[in-house]
Amino acid sequence: MTDQSLAERLLRLEEIETARGLYNVYAETLDDPDPDTVAPLFTEDAVLHTPVGDFVGREAILDFYTKAFADDTSVKRHFITNSRVVAHRPGEVHLVSYFLYVGRGDDASIVGWGTYDDRIDVSGTQPLFREKTIDVHVGTDLSTGWAKGAL
Numbered sequence: 001m002t003d004q005s006l007a008e009r010l011l012r013l014e015e016i017e018t019a020r021g022l023y024n025v026y027a028e029t030l031d032d033p034d035p036d037t038v039a040p041l042f043t044e045d046a047v048l049h050t051p052v053g054d055f056v057g058r059e060a061i062l063d064f065y066t067k068a069f070a071d072d073t074s075v076k077r078h079f080i081t082n083s084r085v086v087a088h089r090p091g092e093v094h095l096v097s098y099f100l101y102v103g104r105g106d107d108a109s110i111v112g113w114g115t116y117d118d119r120i121d122v123s124g125t126q127p128l129f130r131e132k133t134i135d136v137h138v139g140t141d142l143s144t145g146w147a148k149g150a151l
Contacts, residue, residue, distance in 0.1 A: 016085055019093035019120040022127040027078040027099075035065035042129045043121055049133040074110055076103035091123035092130065105141070112139035 022041065029037050039062035042048070048055040048064060055064045083097040096117045103110040114136040121130045 011090075012088055015091070015122040016088060016093050018122045018127050019095055019118075020083055022120055022129070023080045023083060023095070023097065023116075026129075027080050030078045030101075031076060033065075033069040033076075035062050035069055038062075038065045042132070046129050047131045048129075049131075051134070051136055074103040074105040076101045076110075080116070091121065093120045093122055094118070095120060108141035108143060110139070110141050113137055114139075 026038075026041055029041065039058050042058050042061050044058050045056070046058060046061060048061045050064065055061050079100045081098045081100065083095055085093060086096055087094040094117075096115060098113060098115055100113045101111070114134065117133040117135070118129055119131040121128045
């Protein structure tokens with residue numbers, strides 16, 4: 001192995017771990033929901049794909065999270081699991097993962113899960129989402145349960 005290939009491999013691993021670290025920051029941010037904290041985790045021209053539509057640019061993403069947090073005031077905890085690197089090129093990591101959330105609303109306990117499919121820009125001083133796809137598979141309260149396929 002040449003010094004150059006070793007250096008390239010090390011840089012690749014550092015970029016991948018930097019991207020994975022963004023998942024931790026994102027989950028912690030959702031646990032203390034503040035749209036002004038979430039939006040800066042995205043590049044200025046990022047694209048967010050959600051079950052309710054696509055949002056292009058940091059301002060549109062800020063508007064999405066502002067509405068989402070206002071519409072759902074439950075207290076949640078988010079867990080991101082089974083992260084897998086799909087692709088890597090210098091400065092960008094493509095990760096997919098599962099997410100799970102549990103929460104407490106005013107009168108119900110809630111649970112949900114789904115997948116993230118993300119392209120993360122790791123070329124700057126901090127990692128940022130360039131493109132994020134949120135696919136919610138189940139979102140329900142515990143009295144309804146997920147057997148009925150509630151979303």
